[in-house]
Amino acid sequence: MPHVICPQPIHPDGFALLRAAPGVSVEVLQDRSAATFAARLPEADALILRTMRVDREFLALCPRLRILARHGVGYDTIDVLALTERGIPLTITPEANAVSVAEHAMMLMLACHRKLTGYDANMRRPLWGFQADLPSFDLAGRTVLVVGFGRIGTRVARLCAAFGMRVLVRDPAIAKGTIRGTGYEPVEDAGAAAAEADVVTLHCPSDAATRGMVDAGFLAGMKRGAVLINTARGTLVDQVALERALRSGQLGAAGLDVFEEEPVEAPIPLLGAPNLILTPHVAASTQEGLRRMALDSAAAVLACFEGRLDPDVVVNAGVLKRNR
Numbered sequence: 001m002p003h004v005i006c007p008q009p010i011h012p013d014g015f016a017l018l019r020a021a022p023g024v025s026v027e028v029l030q031d032r033s034a035a036t037f038a039a040r041l042p043e044a045d046a047l048i049l050r051t052m053r054v055d056r057e058f059l060a061l062c063p064r065l066r067i068l069a070r071h072g073v074g075y076d077t078i079d080v081l082a083l084t085e086r087g088i089p090l091t092i093t094p095e096a097n098a099v100s101v102a103e104h105a106m107m108l109m110l111a112c113h114r115k116l117t118g119y120d121a122n123m124r125r126p127l128w129g130f131q132a133d134l135p136s137f138d139l140a141g142r143t144v145l146v147v148g149f150g151r152i153g154t155r156v157a158r159l160c161a162a163f164g165m166r167v168l169v170r171d172p173a174i175a176k177g178t179i180r181g182t183g184y185e186p187v188e189d190a191g192a193a194a195a196e197a198d199v200v201t202l203h204c205p206s207d208a209a210t211r212g213m214v215d216a217g218f219l220a221g222m223k224r225g226a227v228l229i230n231t232a233r234g235t236l237v238d239q240v241a242l243e244r245a246l247r248s249g250q251l252g253a254a255g256l257d258v259f260e261e262e263p264v265e266a267p268i269p270l271l272g273a274p275n276l277i278l279t280p281h282v283a284a285s286t287q288e289g290l291r292r293m294a295l296d297s298a299a300a301v302l303a304c305f306e307g308r309l310d311p312d313v314v315v316n317a318g319v320l321k322r323n324r
Contacts, residue, residue: 001025002066002305005044007032007052010071014048014294021302037061046301048294051262051281054078059086067304069297072284073097076206076233080316087323089304090315093296094151100289102155104279105201105231106163108255109144111277112227113137140164145197147190147213148204148232149174156201157184168193171204194222199229206233216241225252231283234259239270246273257283 004018007029018026027043029036032052041047041061050071052058059065059082068083070092083090111117115134122131144160146153149171157167167184170193176186187193190213194200200222204210214228214237222228228251230237239260245251253275262281264271271278284293296313303309311317 002045003027003043003064004046004048004301005029005040006048007037008050008071010048010050010297011291011294013291014298017295017298018301021305024302024305046304048297048301049078052077054083056082059083059088067091067301067309069300071293071297074205074233075315076235084316084319087319089309089317089319089323091297091300091304091309091313092315093293093300094313096292096296097284097289098151098155100286101152101231101283102159103286104257104283105152105156105203105229105255106159108229108231108257108277108279109139109160109199109201109227112229112253112255112275113139117277142166142198143168143196144199144201145170145187145190145193146184147171147200147202149179150203152231153203154182156203157182165199168197191218191221194218194226197223197226199227201229202232202236204232204236206235211235212238214238214242216244219245219250222251224250227252228254230255231257234262239268243270243273246275251275253277257281 001023004024004026009028015026018024027040029040038061042063044062045064046067046069047062047065048069048071054068054077056079065088068088068090070078070090073092073094075090075092078090080090114136118134140163143166145168146157147170149169153171157169160167161183168187169179169184170187170190179186212235216238219241242254246254255277257279258281264280300309300313309320311320314320
Protein backbone atom coordinates (compact mmCIF):
# COMPACT_ATOMS: atom_id res chain seq x y z
CA MET A 1 0.00 0.00 0.00
CA PRO A 2 1.56 3.35 -1.02
CA HIS A 3 2.05 5.60 1.98
CA VAL A 4 1.98 9.42 1.73
CA ILE A 5 3.57 11.55 4.44
CA CYS A 6 2.93 15.25 4.91
CA PRO A 7 5.42 16.76 7.38
CA GLN A 8 3.12 19.81 7.54
CA PRO A 9 -0.68 19.95 7.29
CA ILE A 10 -2.26 20.79 3.95
CA HIS A 11 -5.81 21.88 3.11
CA PRO A 12 -8.43 19.28 4.12
CA ASP A 13 -9.58 18.87 0.52
CA GLY A 14 -6.11 17.68 -0.41
CA PHE A 15 -6.20 15.09 2.36
CA ALA A 16 -9.67 14.02 1.27
CA LEU A 17 -8.47 13.44 -2.28
CA LEU A 18 -5.64 11.23 -1.06
CA ARG A 19 -7.77 9.30 1.43
CA ALA A 20 -10.41 8.62 -1.22
CA ALA A 21 -7.86 6.86 -3.42
CA PRO A 22 -8.04 3.06 -3.09
CA GLY A 23 -5.08 1.50 -1.35
CA VAL A 24 -3.38 4.76 -0.35
CA SER A 25 -2.62 5.67 3.27
CA VAL A 26 -1.87 9.19 4.51
CA GLU A 27 0.01 10.45 7.54
CA VAL A 28 0.60 13.95 8.91
CA LEU A 29 3.59 14.32 11.20
CA GLN A 30 2.65 16.09 14.40
CA ASP A 31 6.22 17.19 14.98
CA ARG A 32 9.28 17.52 12.77
CA SER A 33 12.00 16.46 15.18
CA ALA A 34 14.99 14.47 13.97
CA ALA A 35 13.72 11.45 15.91
CA THR A 36 10.32 11.61 14.20
CA PHE A 37 11.89 11.96 10.76
CA ALA A 38 14.21 9.02 11.41
CA ALA A 39 11.28 6.89 12.53
CA ARG A 40 8.67 7.81 9.92
CA LEU A 41 10.35 8.95 6.68
CA PRO A 42 11.57 5.43 5.83
CA GLU A 43 7.88 4.50 5.37
CA ALA A 44 7.19 7.24 2.81
CA ASP A 45 6.42 6.37 -0.79
CA ALA A 46 5.50 10.02 -1.36
CA LEU A 47 6.16 13.28 0.45
CA ILE A 48 4.13 16.47 0.12
CA LEU A 49 6.29 19.33 1.40
CA ARG A 50 5.48 22.98 1.96
CA THR A 51 8.56 24.82 3.29
CA MET A 52 11.38 22.46 4.11
CA ARG A 53 14.98 22.02 3.04
CA VAL A 54 15.66 18.71 1.32
CA ASP A 55 19.27 17.61 0.97
CA ARG A 56 21.05 14.29 0.59
CA GLU A 57 20.98 13.66 4.33
CA PHE A 58 17.21 14.13 4.35
CA LEU A 59 16.75 11.87 1.31
CA ALA A 60 18.86 9.16 2.92
CA LEU A 61 15.98 8.73 5.36
CA CYS A 62 13.58 7.99 2.48
CA PRO A 63 14.61 4.69 0.85
CA ARG A 64 11.11 4.01 -0.55
CA LEU A 65 10.46 7.50 -1.92
CA ARG A 66 8.82 7.52 -5.37
CA ILE A 67 7.82 11.19 -5.62
CA LEU A 68 8.48 14.48 -3.85
CA ALA A 69 5.52 16.82 -4.38
CA ARG A 70 6.20 20.47 -3.62
CA HIS A 71 3.16 22.27 -2.17
CA GLY A 72 4.02 25.43 -4.11
CA VAL A 73 6.29 26.55 -6.92
CA GLY A 74 9.78 27.38 -5.63
CA TYR A 75 12.31 24.59 -5.16
CA ASP A 76 15.55 26.45 -4.42
CA THR A 77 15.77 24.66 -1.04
CA ILE A 78 15.53 21.21 -2.63
CA ASP A 79 18.49 19.23 -3.99
CA VAL A 80 17.07 18.45 -7.41
CA LEU A 81 20.26 16.69 -8.54
CA ALA A 82 20.06 14.24 -5.65
CA LEU A 83 16.44 13.46 -6.52
CA THR A 84 17.29 13.02 -10.19
CA GLU A 85 20.14 10.64 -9.41
CA ARG A 86 17.64 8.41 -7.63
CA GLY A 87 15.01 8.76 -10.35
CA ILE A 88 12.58 10.58 -8.04
CA PRO A 89 10.38 13.18 -9.76
CA LEU A 90 9.99 16.56 -8.12
CA THR A 91 6.61 18.15 -8.86
CA ILE A 92 5.36 21.68 -8.29
CA THR A 93 1.93 23.31 -8.47
CA PRO A 94 2.52 25.77 -11.33
CA GLU A 95 -0.87 27.44 -11.63
CA ALA A 96 -2.22 27.02 -8.11
CA ASN A 97 -0.79 30.11 -6.45
CA ALA A 98 -0.24 32.48 -9.37
CA VAL A 99 -3.37 34.57 -8.80
CA SER A 100 -2.78 34.75 -5.04
CA VAL A 101 0.83 35.92 -5.36
CA ALA A 102 -0.01 38.44 -8.10
CA GLU A 103 -2.71 39.99 -5.95
CA HIS A 104 -0.32 40.13 -2.98
CA ALA A 105 2.27 41.94 -5.08
CA MET A 106 -0.33 44.52 -6.05
CA MET A 107 -1.38 44.89 -2.42
CA LEU A 108 2.20 45.65 -1.41
CA MET A 109 2.55 48.07 -4.33
CA LEU A 110 -0.59 49.96 -3.32
CA ALA A 111 0.30 49.94 0.37
CA CYS A 112 3.74 51.41 -0.34
CA HIS A 113 2.39 54.14 -2.60
CA ARG A 114 -0.49 55.08 -0.29
CA LYS A 115 1.61 54.98 2.92
CA LEU A 116 -0.89 52.54 4.37
CA THR A 117 1.04 51.58 7.49
CA GLY A 118 1.82 55.20 8.33
CA TYR A 119 -1.78 56.38 8.05
CA ASP A 120 -3.00 53.31 9.93
CA ALA A 121 -0.61 54.16 12.78
CA ASN A 122 -1.83 57.78 12.75
CA MET A 123 -5.45 56.74 13.12
CA ARG A 124 -4.58 54.71 16.20
CA ARG A 125 -3.11 57.78 17.96
CA PRO A 126 -5.50 59.27 16.64
CA LEU A 127 -4.10 61.81 14.18
CA TRP A 128 -6.53 62.84 11.46
CA GLY A 129 -6.01 63.89 7.86
CA PHE A 130 -3.22 64.25 5.32
CA GLN A 131 0.32 64.57 6.67
CA ALA A 132 3.11 66.22 4.69
CA ASP A 133 5.58 63.56 5.84
CA LEU A 134 3.35 60.84 4.39
CA PRO A 135 2.98 61.79 0.72
CA SER A 136 0.97 59.23 -1.23
CA PHE A 137 0.92 58.56 -4.95
CA ASP A 138 -1.35 57.12 -7.65
CA LEU A 139 -0.29 54.01 -9.52
CA ALA A 140 -1.94 55.37 -12.67
CA GLY A 141 0.58 57.03 -14.94
CA ARG A 142 3.60 55.48 -13.25
CA THR A 143 6.06 53.05 -14.83
CA VAL A 144 6.57 49.52 -13.51
CA LEU A 145 9.34 47.09 -14.42
CA VAL A 146 8.17 43.48 -14.14
CA VAL A 147 11.20 41.18 -13.84
CA GLY A 148 10.08 37.71 -14.85
CA PHE A 149 7.18 37.07 -17.23
CA GLY A 150 5.98 33.65 -16.13
CA ARG A 151 2.67 32.63 -14.63
CA ILE A 152 2.83 35.27 -11.88
CA GLY A 153 4.64 38.03 -13.75
CA THR A 154 2.14 37.96 -16.61
CA ARG A 155 -0.72 38.37 -14.16
CA VAL A 156 1.02 41.23 -12.36
CA ALA A 157 1.61 42.96 -15.69
CA ARG A 158 -2.11 42.72 -16.51
CA LEU A 159 -3.10 44.10 -13.12
CA CYS A 160 -0.62 46.97 -13.43
CA ALA A 161 -1.95 47.81 -16.88
CA ALA A 162 -5.49 47.78 -15.49
CA PHE A 163 -4.36 50.43 -12.98
CA GLY A 164 -3.16 52.60 -15.86
CA MET A 165 0.55 51.93 -15.46
CA ARG A 166 3.14 51.77 -18.21
CA VAL A 167 4.52 48.20 -18.08
CA LEU A 168 8.13 47.29 -18.91
CA VAL A 169 9.06 43.59 -18.90
CA ARG A 170 12.43 41.88 -18.57
CA ASP A 171 12.60 38.15 -19.15
CA PRO A 172 15.39 36.72 -21.34
CA ALA A 173 13.47 33.46 -21.71
CA ILE A 174 10.52 35.14 -23.46
CA ALA A 175 10.72 36.45 -27.03
CA LYS A 176 10.43 40.22 -27.23
CA GLY A 177 7.70 39.85 -29.85
CA THR A 178 5.65 37.79 -27.41
CA ILE A 179 5.93 40.52 -24.78
CA ARG A 180 5.01 43.22 -27.30
CA GLY A 181 2.11 41.09 -28.47
CA THR A 182 0.62 41.17 -24.99
CA GLY A 183 0.78 44.95 -24.97
CA TYR A 184 3.89 45.55 -22.86
CA GLU A 185 7.38 46.91 -23.55
CA PRO A 186 10.25 44.40 -23.51
CA VAL A 187 13.59 45.64 -22.18
CA GLU A 188 17.05 44.21 -22.74
CA ASP A 189 18.75 45.49 -19.61
CA ALA A 190 16.93 45.34 -16.27
CA GLY A 191 19.34 47.78 -14.67
CA ALA A 192 18.86 50.40 -17.37
CA ALA A 193 15.08 49.96 -17.26
CA ALA A 194 15.10 50.32 -13.47
CA ALA A 195 16.51 53.82 -13.91
CA GLU A 196 13.20 54.95 -15.43
CA ALA A 197 10.80 52.76 -13.42
CA ASP A 198 8.80 54.02 -10.47
CA VAL A 199 8.31 50.42 -9.34
CA VAL A 200 10.41 47.27 -9.78
CA THR A 201 8.57 44.03 -8.98
CA LEU A 202 10.36 40.66 -8.97
CA HIS A 203 8.78 37.47 -10.30
CA CYS A 204 11.65 35.22 -11.34
CA PRO A 205 13.17 32.09 -9.79
CA SER A 206 16.33 32.20 -7.71
CA ASP A 207 19.15 30.53 -9.61
CA ALA A 208 22.77 31.15 -10.55
CA ALA A 209 21.77 33.88 -12.99
CA THR A 210 19.40 35.80 -10.70
CA ARG A 211 20.66 35.24 -7.15
CA GLY A 212 21.69 38.59 -5.69
CA MET A 213 20.68 40.45 -8.86
CA VAL A 214 19.26 43.35 -6.85
CA ASP A 215 22.54 44.40 -5.28
CA ALA A 216 24.00 47.76 -4.26
CA GLY A 217 24.73 48.67 -7.87
CA PHE A 218 21.23 47.82 -9.07
CA LEU A 219 19.62 49.78 -6.22
CA ALA A 220 21.88 52.79 -6.82
CA GLY A 221 20.84 52.76 -10.48
CA MET A 222 17.12 52.73 -9.71
CA LYS A 223 15.12 55.92 -10.03
CA ARG A 224 15.49 57.82 -6.77
CA GLY A 225 12.41 57.36 -4.59
CA ALA A 226 11.25 54.26 -6.50
CA VAL A 227 9.59 51.24 -4.89
CA LEU A 228 10.85 47.64 -4.84
CA ILE A 229 8.43 44.73 -4.50
CA ASN A 230 9.62 41.15 -3.94
CA THR A 231 7.19 38.25 -3.71
CA ALA A 232 9.51 35.81 -5.50
CA ARG A 233 12.58 34.70 -3.53
CA GLY A 234 14.51 36.57 -0.86
CA THR A 235 17.86 35.53 -2.31
CA LEU A 236 17.24 37.75 -5.33
CA VAL A 237 17.95 40.80 -3.15
CA ASP A 238 21.00 41.86 -1.12
CA GLN A 239 19.25 42.74 2.16
CA VAL A 240 22.15 44.81 3.51
CA ALA A 241 22.16 46.94 0.37
CA LEU A 242 18.38 47.22 0.50
CA GLU A 243 18.46 48.48 4.08
CA ARG A 244 21.02 51.13 3.14
CA ALA A 245 19.01 52.23 0.11
CA LEU A 246 15.89 52.67 2.27
CA ARG A 247 17.73 54.57 5.00
CA SER A 248 19.41 56.89 2.49
CA GLY A 249 16.17 57.66 0.66
CA GLN A 250 17.47 56.18 -2.60
CA LEU A 251 14.46 53.87 -2.38
CA GLY A 252 11.16 55.45 -1.45
CA ALA A 253 9.73 52.19 -0.11
CA ALA A 254 9.84 48.44 -0.39
CA GLY A 255 7.34 45.62 0.06
CA LEU A 256 8.75 42.18 0.85
CA ASP A 257 7.13 38.80 1.34
CA VAL A 258 10.40 36.83 1.12
CA PHE A 259 13.82 36.99 2.78
CA GLU A 260 17.37 35.71 2.33
CA GLU A 261 17.04 33.35 5.30
CA GLU A 262 13.65 31.92 6.19
CA PRO A 263 11.94 31.70 8.53
CA VAL A 264 12.84 35.06 10.10
CA GLU A 265 12.59 34.18 13.78
CA ALA A 266 14.97 36.73 15.29
CA PRO A 267 15.43 40.44 14.59
CA ILE A 268 17.58 41.34 11.58
CA PRO A 269 18.81 44.86 10.73
CA LEU A 270 16.52 45.14 7.72
CA LEU A 271 13.45 45.06 9.96
CA GLY A 272 14.34 48.50 11.32
CA ALA A 273 14.54 50.19 7.92
CA PRO A 274 12.03 52.97 7.17
CA ASN A 275 9.22 52.78 4.58
CA LEU A 276 9.26 49.00 4.57
CA ILE A 277 6.19 46.75 4.50
CA LEU A 278 6.76 43.11 5.40
CA THR A 279 4.75 39.89 5.26
CA PRO A 280 6.04 36.44 6.33
CA HIS A 281 6.08 34.55 2.99
CA VAL A 282 2.30 34.29 2.86
CA ALA A 283 1.59 35.68 -0.63
CA ALA A 284 0.39 32.29 -1.86
CA SER A 285 -1.45 31.39 1.32
CA THR A 286 -4.97 32.59 0.66
CA GLN A 287 -7.62 29.99 1.46
CA GLU A 288 -8.16 29.52 -2.26
CA GLY A 289 -4.44 29.27 -2.96
CA LEU A 290 -3.86 26.76 -0.17
CA ARG A 291 -6.71 24.61 -1.43
CA ARG A 292 -5.44 24.67 -5.02
CA MET A 293 -1.88 23.81 -3.97
CA ALA A 294 -3.08 20.95 -1.78
CA LEU A 295 -5.30 19.49 -4.49
CA ASP A 296 -2.62 19.82 -7.19
CA SER A 297 0.13 18.27 -5.08
CA ALA A 298 -2.16 15.42 -4.01
CA ALA A 299 -3.21 14.85 -7.61
CA ALA A 300 0.45 14.66 -8.67
CA VAL A 301 1.14 11.99 -6.03
CA LEU A 302 -1.79 9.86 -7.16
CA ALA A 303 -0.83 10.31 -10.82
CA CYS A 304 2.67 9.09 -9.99
CA PHE A 305 1.32 5.98 -8.29
CA GLU A 306 -0.82 5.32 -11.37
CA GLY A 307 2.00 5.92 -13.86
CA ARG A 308 0.39 8.94 -15.52
CA LEU A 309 2.37 11.88 -14.10
CA ASP A 310 2.11 15.03 -16.25
CA PRO A 311 5.61 16.16 -17.35
CA ASP A 312 4.42 19.78 -17.22
CA VAL A 313 4.40 19.71 -13.42
CA VAL A 314 7.72 17.85 -13.06
CA VAL A 315 10.88 19.89 -12.51
CA ASN A 316 13.23 17.04 -13.47
CA ALA A 317 11.02 15.58 -16.20
CA GLY A 318 13.88 13.54 -17.63
CA VAL A 319 13.42 10.99 -14.85
CA LEU A 320 10.01 10.02 -16.24
CA LYS A 321 11.47 8.70 -19.49
CA ARG A 322 14.31 7.03 -17.60
CA ASN A 323 11.92 5.38 -15.16
CA ARG A 324 9.78 4.02 -17.99
